[in-house]
Amino acid sequence: xxxxxxxFLIVGAVTLISGLMVVTVRNLIHAAxxxxxxxxxxxxxxxxxxxxxxAVVQVVVYIGAIAILFIFAVMLTRRQSxxxxxxxxxxxxxxxxxxxxxFAGLAYLLQSWSGFSKQASAIPSGFDAINQLGDALTxxxxxxxxxxxxxxxxxxxxxxxxxLAFTKK
Amino acid sequence: xxxxSWYLILAAGLFSIxxxxxxxxxxxxxxxxxxxxxLNAVNINLxxxxxxxxxxxxxxxxxxxxxxxxxxxEVAVGLALVISVYRRRNTVVAExxxxxxx
Amino acid sequence: xxxxxxxxxxxxxxxxxxxxxxxxxxxxxxxxxNPIKQSTYECGIEPVGEGWVQFKAQYYIFALVFxxxxxxxxxxxxxxxxxxxxxxxxxxxxxxxxxxLIAGLVYTxxxxxxxxV
Amino acid sequence: xxxxxxxxxxxxxxxxxxxxxxxxxxxxxxxxxxxxGIFVLILIxxxxxxxxxxxxxxxxxxxxxxIGPNRLGPFGLIQPFADIIKLLIKEDTTPDGAxxxxxxxxxxxxxxxxxxxxxxxxxxxxxxxxxxxxxxxFVIAAGSIGTLSIIMAGWSSNNKFSTIGAFRQVAMMxxxxxxxxxxMLIPTIFAGSMGMNAIIQSQDIWFFWLSPLAALIFLIAAIxxxxxxxxxxxxxxxxxxxxxxxxxxGMKFGMFYAGELLHAFTFGGFWGILxxxxxxxxGLEQVSPIFGILIILTKALIGYWxxxxxxxxxxxxxxxxxxxxxxxxLTPVAFALVMVTxxxxxLLRGADSWLYITGMFxxxxxxxxxxxxxxxxxxxxxxxxVEGLKPIAEAHH
Numbered sequence: 001x002x003x004x005x006x007x008f009l010i011v012g013a014v015t016l017i018s019g020l021m022v023v024t025v026r027n028l029i030h031a032a033x034x035x036x037x038x039x040x041x042x043x044x045x046x047x048x049x050x051x052x053x054x055a056v057v058q059v060v061v062y063i064g065a066i067a068i069l070f071i072f073a074v075m076l077t078r079r080q081s082x083x084x085x086x087x088x089x090x091x092x093x094x095x096x097x098x099x100x101x102x103f104a105g106l107a108y109l110l111q112s113w114s115g116f117s118k119q120a121s122a123i124p125s126g127f128d129a130i131n132q133l134g135d136a137l138t139x140x141x142x143x144x145x146x147x148x149x150x151x152x153x154x155x156x157x158x159x160x161x162x163x164l165a166f167t168k169k
Numbered sequence: 170x171x172x173x174s175w176y177l178i179l180a181a182g183l184f185s186i187x188x189x190x191x192x193x194x195x196x197x198x199x200x201x202x203x204x205x206x207x208l209n210a211v212n213i214n215l216x217x218x219x220x221x222x223x224x225x226x227x228x229x230x231x232x233x234x235x236x237x238x239x240x241x242x243e244v245a246v247g248l249a250l251v252i253s254v255y256r257r258r259n260t261v262v263a264e265x266x267x268x269x270x271x
Numbered sequence: 272x273x274x275x276x277x278x279x280x281x282x283x284x285x286x287x288x289x290x291x292x293x294x295x296x297x298x299x300x301x302x303x304x305n306p307i308k309q310s311t312y313e314c315g316i317e318p319v320g321e322g323w324v325q326f327k328a329q330y331y332i333f334a335l336v337f338x339x340x341x342x343x344x345x346x347x348x349x350x351x352x353x354x355x356x357x358x359x360x361x362x363x364x365x366x367x368x369x370x371x372l373i374a375g376l377v378y379t380x381x382x383x384x385x386x387x388v
Numbered sequence: 389x390x391x392x393x394x395x396x397x398x399x400x401x402x403x404x405x406x407x408x409x410x411x412x413x414x415x416x417x418x419x420x421x422x423x424x425g426i427f428v429l430i431l432i433x434x435x436x437x438x439x440x441x442x443x444x445x446x447x448x449x450x451x452x453x454x455i456g457p458n459r460l461g462p463f464g465l466i467q468p469f470a471d472i473i474k475l476l477i478k479e480d481t482t483p484d485g486a487x488x489x490x491x492x493x494x495x496x497x498x499x500x501x502x503x504x505x506x507x508x509x510x511x512x513x514x515x516x517x518x519x520x521x522x523x524x525x526f527v528i529a530a531g532s533i534g535t536l537s538i539i540m541a542g543w544s545s546n547n548k549f550s551t552i553g554a555f556r557q558v559a560m561m562x563x564x565x566x567x568x569x570x571x572m573l574i575p576t577i578f579a580g581s582m583g584m585n586a587i588i589q590s591q592d593i594w595f596f597w598l599s600p601l602a603a604l605i606f607l608i609a610a611i612x613x614x615x616x617x618x619x620x621x622x623x624x625x626x627x628x629x630x631x632x633x634x635x636x637x638g639m640k641f642g643m644f645y646a647g648e649l650l651h652a653f654t655f656g657g658f659w660g661i662l663x664x665x666x667x668x669x670x671g672l673e674q675v676s677p678i679f680g681i682l683i684i685l686t687k688a689l690i691g692y693w694x695x696x697x698x699x700x701x702x703x704x705x706x707x708x709x710x711x712x713x714x715x716x717x718l719t720p721v722a723f724a725l726v727m728v729t730x731x732x733x734x735l736l737r738g739a740d741s742w743l744y745i746t747g748m749f750x751x752x753x754x755x756x757x758x759x760x761x762x763x764x765x766x767x768x769x770x771x772x773x774v775e776g777l778k779p780i781a782e783a784h785h
Contacts, residue, residue, distance in 0.1 A: 003415075008171050012179045019183050019206050023190030028198055029543060033490065035202050036536060038183075042209050045179075047275040048171070049220040054212075054233055055275075056525040057345050061237050064532025065338040066205065066244050068562060071539055072334045073248040074198055075555075077255040088193040095192030103185035110177050118173040120221050127224060130521055130582065133234075134353030136227035137346070138361040143231045148364070150238040151343055151371040157242035158339045158375040161249035162332065162384055165256075234346055241342040245335055252331065277422060277518045278507050278526075284426045285503035288434065289496040289643050296476045296639030309484045311547045311635070330559050333711060337562040340719070344569040347726075348525060351576040354730060355737070362734045366727050373723060376715070385715050387708030 008048060015041030024088075032070045036063050050123055053130050176217035184210035195262050197251045201244065208240045332384050336376065343372050394514045394677060400425065430503055433650065440649045441468040444696065451700040478638040486635065487544035494541035495636065495643035501534035502651045509657060510585045512667050512680025523584040524572045527658065528565065531613060534651070535561050541644070542632035553631030556707055557615050563714045564612035564619075570722035571602040571609070574729050575662045588666035593745060596663040599729065601752040603663040605722050610655040611695055612714070614648065618702035619710055656691025657684060721759045728755055 018037035025031050039062040046055035088095075110116055136142040183206055190203025212233050219229025254260070350365050379385055400421050407417040442457065442465060449456025457464030482491060508523045510516045520526055535558055542554020576582055578598060579590040587595075596603045612619040615631075633644045660666060664687055667673045673680035705713070732751050736744045 002170065005171055008175060012175070016179070016182055016186065019186040022206060023186055023194060023199070023203055028196060028202075030490075031199055031202055033540070035205060038206065039209065042213060044279075045176070045213060046216055047278075049176070049216050051216045051220065051230060051233075052275065052520070053349070053522050053525075054216060054230060056522045056529050057234070057237060059529035060345055060525060060532055061241065061342050062205075062209075063536060064529070064565070065334075065341045065562070066241065068535065068539065068558060069244055069248060069331075069334045069338055070198065070202065071543070072331050072555075073251060075543075076252055076328060076331055077198065089195045092193035095189050098192055099185040099189035102188055103181055106181040106184070107178060110174070110181065115221075116172075116174045116177070118221050119170050120173070121224070123224055128521065129227075129230065130349055130352050132225065132227050133230055134349035134351075136231050137234075137349055138353060138357055138364055140360070142227075144364060146231065146235055147346070148368060148371075150235055150346070151368050153242050154238055154339045154343055155371050155375045157245045158335065159378050161245040161335055162379055162382060164246070165249035165252045165328070165331070238342050238346070241338055245338055248331075249335070252328070274518045274520060276419075277426075278504070278520070280419075280423055280426055281504050281507040281518075282500065284423065284430055285500040286496060287427075288430055288503065289499035292476075293480075293492075293496065293639045293643065296478070296642075297480055299477045300638060301477075301479045303479065304481065306484075308481055311483050311485065311545075330555055333559050333563055333715075336715070337566060340566045341562075341569065344566065344573070345525065347573055348576060348582060351573045351730075352581060354577050354733065355580040359734055362730050365730055369723050369727055373720065376719065380716065385712065387711055 004048065008045075011041050011044045011048070015045070028074045029071060032067055032074065035070070036067045039063055039067070051129065053133060173217060173221045176213060180210040180213040180217070182210075183207075183213070197254070197262070198248070201247045201251070204243065204247070205240065208236060208243070212236050329387055332379070336379055336385075339375060340372065343368070396425070396515050396677070429506065433503065433506060434646075436653070437646050437650045438468045438472060440653055440692070441471065441646075443692075444649060447693070447696050448700055451697075472642070475639050475642040480638040480640065481635075483546060483635045485546040487546070490540050490544035491635075492640070494537045494544065495640040495647075497533060497537035497540070499643045499647045501530050501537060502647045502654060504533075505530050505651075505654050505658075508584050509654075509661070509684070510588060510666060511684055512677035513673055514677050515681070516585050519583055519585045521581065521583045521586075523587075524576060524582045528569060528572075531561070531565065534647075538632050541636070545632075545635040547635050549630075550632045550634045553634070557632055559707070560615065560619055560710060561613055563711060564609045564718075567605055567714065567718045567722040568609035568613065570719070570726055571605045572662070573726050574599050574602040577726075577729055577733055584661055584666070588661060588668060591665045591668060593741075594663060594665050597745060598748040599663075599725070599752050600749070601721075601725055601756045602729075603659070605718060605725070606662065607659060607694065608718065610659065611698060612710075614652050614655060614695070616648075616652065616695060617699040618705050620699075620704055652695050653688055653692045656693075656695060657688030659691040659694075660684065660687030717759070717763060721755065724759070725752070725755050728752075 015038050018034045018041065021034040022031050022038060025034060039058060043055045043058040046052070046058060137147045138144065187203045187206030187210060190206065191200050194200050194203060215229045215233045215236065219227070219233075222229070347365065347368065350361065350368075354361060354365070403421050403424065404417050407420060408414060412420075445467070446456045446463070457467040460466035460470055482488060505527060507518050508520050508526050510519070538561070539554050539558050542550045542557075545551070575587050575595050578595055579587040581587065581590075633641055636644060661684070666687070667680035667684045669683045673683060728751050729748070732747055736747045739747070
């Protein structure tokens with residue numbers, strides 16, 4: 001077993017366990033903090049995959065912005081006392097069954113696929129992912145349209161969210 | 170070296186955990202947290218396919234970036250909905266929002 | 272990959288030092304808790320209710336605007352890296368991108384959401 | 389390769405040689421040496437941090453026409469070390485109802501978020517730390533962890549003051565992150581890279597001369613990120629006692645305090661790196677890396693001094709003023725500057741370097757002047773509106 005594999009196993013285990021904590025802990029702030037741990041684990045996985053730009057963006061966007069937004073929203077919507085009642089609904093076992101079935105189905109589908117245990121090819125020397133990404137996002141033959149549409153999507157989200165949450169009744 | 174299968178299984182696991190959260194949690198904010206887990210699982214797959222395929226094709230990374238903005242938009246609108254509902258109905262429990270049941 | 276190993280080591284050492292400092296302080300310091308000392312500090316007045324009070328909606332608005340700006344600006348970085356080697360088309364593209372961003376800010380401003388009321 | 393040209397490599401090779409001589413695995417020895425190197429670097433940073441306490445106290449004393457610490461040692465130099473001993477032997481209290489784990493984790497994360505910034509700081513041409521090609525975003529990412537640690541500290545203390553303080557501080561930090569990200573695009577455009585070293589290497593002329601407005605906006609945003617005066621409204625002694633860290637005592641408070649000082653010093657360093665040439669100073673850094681380290685530390689100290697100067701000269705502003713200043717002035721100006729810089733960069737790319745520099749400088753001046761003019765005219769309109777109401781008010785008397 002190589003060092004890389006050991007790192008992957010540790011990080012993967014931490015990611016999955018904190019993912020489980022997200023969906024099971026009662027306190028929502030704790031859930032948000034466990035989500036941060038999960039997202040950080042995913043960022044480490046990105047570095048293992050040599051996607052360093054996405055790893056840093058993951059931390060900036062998810063931990064720096066989305067997690068903060070979650071915590072703000074929790075603080076805005078809490079009732080006087082701590083959360084009452086169960087954290088899961090009465091049909092939680094159906095959800096669990098669905099999740100297990102989904103995982104089993106996905107695992108079955110994947111292992112019957114020929115490229116399942118593919119090994120990564122070495123990154124060509126002098127390959128600069130950020131430069132390539134910049135090229136892909138700006139060249140007309142690349143992804144200009146998704147790039148611009150993403151900005152329009154976020155504009156729509158901002159307008160919608162502001163309208164939804166804060167128009168006077 | 171790590172085979173592709175490890176990443177795919179991990180992503181599948183994370184996706185299933187997120188799915189469980191979406192189906193089982195009562196609190197609307199917790200459901201949104203679980204949706205984030207599912208989106209992240211998808212992103213792991215996208216980046217893994219980029220790495221294990223032809224590295225010079227950036228589609229995987231570009232798609233992952235788009236998923237980032239989609240996730241941001243989803244959180245913004247979703248939480249705004251939760252806050253809006255909370256202000257009108259004074260609850261964030263998804264089960265109690267049953268006006269459209271009949 | 273290799274460079275991220277160094278960063279990982281930095282994270283570990285960066286955590287060891289504060290943990291060590293706090294640990295040493297914990298060992299050396301006296302431990303004589305009493306109810307008055309452990310109570311929440313509110314300038315000598317008995318705390319009423321819990322500290323986790325509900326918050327102004329305005330904080331959420333700013334976090335929301337920040338989220339949108341953050342995500343979009345981060346994706347301008349690959350554009351900025353590549354800009355020196357690209358023509359006028361890419362510049363215009365980036366400017367359109369920023370203008371869409373500014374439009375969101377203007378909308379929020381016009382709606383009066385940037386006021387702290 | 390001798391000691392004078394690359395002291396770090398010589399030391400590392402020497403240490404690796406010893407370890408391998410003991411029969412240690414090659415890779416493991418390398419990792420261990422790197423670990424020791426990072427440990428030493430961080431220890432040096434902590435010593436600098438302790439001295440920063442002394443500098444801060446001495447400088448604030450001078451600003452306020454006092455003497456400052458002068459009893460322990462020459463010029464009171466031993467004073468901060470005495471403070472450390474006091475922090476170490478102080479009782480460490482945890483308030484009732486606090487969330488213990490989160491409460492204890494927050495100061496550690498706060499300190500760590502500052503220390504890891506030094507992973508990407510290039511100290512000299514041969515001592516780059518980690519030359520990450522996403523260096524600038526790494527700085528922002530580390531800042532995100534700092535933001536999170538503040539919200540954790542404020543929330544877990546179960547205290548109204550600290551929660552309000554944390555919310556204010558976080559609202560401020562995230563708000564000013566936007567103009568900071570925007571002006572970070574400008575050195576990226578000039579250098580064609582996000583790596584710290586590439587940015588320094590392409591500064592044959594300081595980026596300050598190419599974009600003085602960006603340097604100014606970066607400084608303002610950095611001060612706000614640090615939560616220092618005039619943006620220290622999360623502390624607000626008169627209203628919130630001490631902000632998010634009211635409940636912290638002993639070394640845990642020390643971690644927040646030391647983290648803040650080192651953060652200010654570090655951002656002084658980043659200011660120097662992004663706009664004032666980093667370790668470069670008229671080719672002196674080529675003579676020996678030792679000069680490079682001295683140069684960058686001097687630049688960081690100058691940046692830190694400017695931040696202190698602002699802190700002890702300006703008054704605290706209100707939260708509404710702070711947010712309005714950021715979202716209605718700083719952010720639009722920063723984005724306008726990015727657009728103008730991108731445009732000018734495309735137009736002047738083929739031109740002579742003197743024309744390029746003059747064009748960039750002038751475009752910055754024009755953007756700054758136009759935005760100030762707009763603000764002035766709006767302010768005038770507002771004032772006329774207010775003054776127009778005055779006769780009515782007087783009629784009532």
